[in-house]
Amino acid sequence: MTQAPKSVESPAASPADLANVANIYAEVAQRSARLLTRYLDRHARHGVSAASDDVGVAKAFMDLSAHFLAHPFKLAQTQMNMMWDYVSLWQHTSLKMLGVPVSPLATPDKGDKRFAHADWENNALFDFMKQSYLLSARHVHAAVSDLEGLDPLTQNKVNFFTRQYLNALSPSNFALSNPEVFRETLNTRGENLLRGFNNLLHDLEAGDGTLRIRMTDTQAFELGRNVATTPGKVVFQNELMQLIQYTPTTPSQYKRPLLIVPPWINKYYILDLREKNSLVKWATDQGHSVFIMSWVNPDARLAHKTFEDYLREGTLAALDAVCQISGEKEVNAAGYCLGGTLLMTTLAYLAATRDRRIASATFFTSLVDFSDPGELGVFVDESSVSALEKKMAERGFLEGSEMAGTFNLLRANDLIWSFVVNNYLMGKDPFPFDLLYWNSDSTRMPYAMHSFYLRKMYLENALRKAGGITLAGVKIDVAKVKVPCYFISTIEDHIAPWKTTYAGALLPRGPVRFVLGGSGHIAGIVNPPAANKYGYWTNESLPALADDFLAAATAHDGSWWTDWHQWLLALPAGNAQVPARVPGSGPLPVIEDAPGAFARFRLDLQRPVAHDSAPA
Structure with a gap:
């Protein structure tokens, strides 16, 4: 008994x-x-206000x-x-x-x-x-x-x-x-x-009175020491981003540089956590000349920055700098999550302006069609967006912890309640974990940009419509994008559901390869070949329905990274090489060592700041 x-x-x-x-x-x-x-x-000082049901x-x-x-x-x-x-x-x-x-x-x-x-x-x-x-x-x-x-x-x-x-x-x-x-x-x-x-x-x-559950020991990590460790230099910056060029590890590199556009909803170093799972390090070791954008963590001074500014001062400025540094007229580009949404917008802009500098584009778990955003749609309707806009208008930005809290709710048992038990009931300190250190390194979003993004993408699904969005005087039409595209989505993704990303992959008119990886939004992307985990599915055709794609797909063991690398090399002139490019040897001087000041600024280690102060 x-x-x-x-x-x-x-x-x-x-x-x-x-x-x-x-x-x-x-x-x-x-x-x-x-x-x-x-x-x-x-x-x-402020009085007590009734809680609203936003x-x-x-x-x-x-x-x-x-x-x-x-x-x-x-x-x-x-x-x-x-x-x-x-x-x-x-x-x-x-x-x-x-x-x-x-x-x-x-x-x-x-x-x-x-x-x-x-x-x-x-x-x-x-x-x-x-x-x-x-x-x-x-x-x-x-x-x-x-x-x-x-x-x-x-x-x-x-x-x-x-x-x-x-x-x-x-x-x-x-x-x-x-x-x-x-x-x-x-x-x-x-x-x-x-x-x-x-x-x-x-x-x-x-949390200054708001519960901010610690997921990891933030004192155990330091950018540049045991996370974001791949050697590189900041070679360009403006108000919105720093551009990092990584030090080559091969005597020669592929002729086309690789420009990575990370999401500004989190920091870039999810792709460079540590040497053994760093996509940045792996791509550099394969011979790619890797550049990555590191977005600013904005405050109220940047409240006026729009989605158009993220196009002009973000991807277009980075593209200009990469071409200037490398001397090349064509680059390969990749975007992760929200960065992929911006990248597709950039491709449509370049197509309309007959600019052919991006020779190929890769999209890591990126939404282009927002018809079914999954459970995130619970937080994005007219009343919710209007209430959020009022908050952002007062501060000039969306606080990073608020967005992080929303994402944590999507996996509450893993990202909330497990830490309540460990930290508050068991009385233990959280375990040092680099992924959770990155996850708690939240970022803000400027008011004007985020309002545009929520309304045009989520509420109106305007990116998939010809001319649904106009940026810098150019009507954006994804159907005009004809460069080769590679889409990698993950079967358990709770942020960018794979069937919705698949719908977006059907919109551009150039050659498209869609690959479905195992696991979720992060683990399925940060999946190095050495780990030999999760696997992926491929299908040489693109049927109209996502279910039909998977039903006829071929399963593969290991990481999609190798499939992506071979896809890049198989592109016209994709295997051409040049002597390795060393940061600072080109026309733009080195500003500072990677990961750079923009990435090092961490909100949860700062005291509450006045609205007119800038990130340190």
Whole structure:
């Protein structure tokens, strides 16, 4: 018969243990006092304003309630089904407590790490709580899904926020119902909870009253030392970006330089975390002359910067500099996520102006067609965008932590609740992890640019329409893009759903190769050949439907990086080489070492700044 976990006998607390607890108490008291003082001071100066429902959650659930009132039979049927499942669960648990082998009624999804501890299965009490939760979550989700009469946006909001509610109520998130936390609390006499409370106060203090959960030890990393380590130089800069040229590692390089356009919603060094998984380092080692843009982390002084400015002072300025430095008339370009959206816009601009300097373009998980943006669409409707514009108008920018919080919600169990358990219940410090260090290195977005992007791309889906967007006096038409394009998307992407990126790949009129990688938005792209993970699918044809592409696709082991490299070399004149280009040897002098000042500026290590101050 299984039994509840017992307290582990341990010796009496030593003077050192007592002193440690006393120090934690003192730190908690100091932090609490500082936070309370700040809170009172802030509200004394600004007053208390009522919270607004910018995303329209309340209205969505009011519509849901009205639907249930109009269809009481469905709700009654759901309740009856759940009651019978609970009767079965009680029978199952009774048999298990008597030592009878039984199969579980509900099991976590594959990859659900919340219930990995052995006690969730071996201990009858915790197994009952786990299955009770999973059954309840299943029935609640079924009750609110696919309801007739709700418009698609309201349905998506109900589904999304119901899942957030269910995630929050998981028994793994509470000390008494999480077996691992329960044991740790007994073994440490509750010191873990005290340490966790101190960690909570630390994160509130760091967020200036807003909870900013630490995902990693930010002190364990330093740009240029153990992340963003590929040697290179900043060779050009303006108000919006710095251009980095990387030091060659081969005696000769391919004639066409490679210009990478990263998203400005995060920093470029996701493609240069460390040597063994750096796309920048790998491409340089293959003989490419690599340039990458490092976007500024803007403040209110750049509030007026528009999407057109990101075209003029971003991709076009970088293209000018790369051609000037290399002496070449053609370059290969690649864009990641939002950077890919800007790159496609740039290609359409160049096509309209008969500028042929970009010989090929690669798009890493990039949306060109925004018809189905996935769960991000929950946060992008007219009311949500209008409310966000009001906030941005006051500050001049969208705060980076707000955007990071939205993305974290898309994977709340991994990016929120796992850290709540580790940091606040287990009382542990977060583990040093370079990817999470980058993820917490948030960036702002200028008001004018971000408003244009949300409205024109998400709300209007104007980029896919001929002349739907006009930039610098030029009507943008993606159908005029005829350069060879390579699209790499990932099958588990929750930010740029692969079926939507596939729809965008059908828009340009030149030769297109679409490749579907394994894993998600980050891991599927940062997938070096040496790791031999995930695999990818190819299909030499481009059928009209994404499902047809995958049904006839060929599976490959390993990384898509090698397929992309071979695609670049197979382009006309793609294999031509020149002596290696050393940063600073061309007409533009070196400004500073990579990763550069724009990347080094980190918001979460800065004190709150006035609106008229510039990034350091």
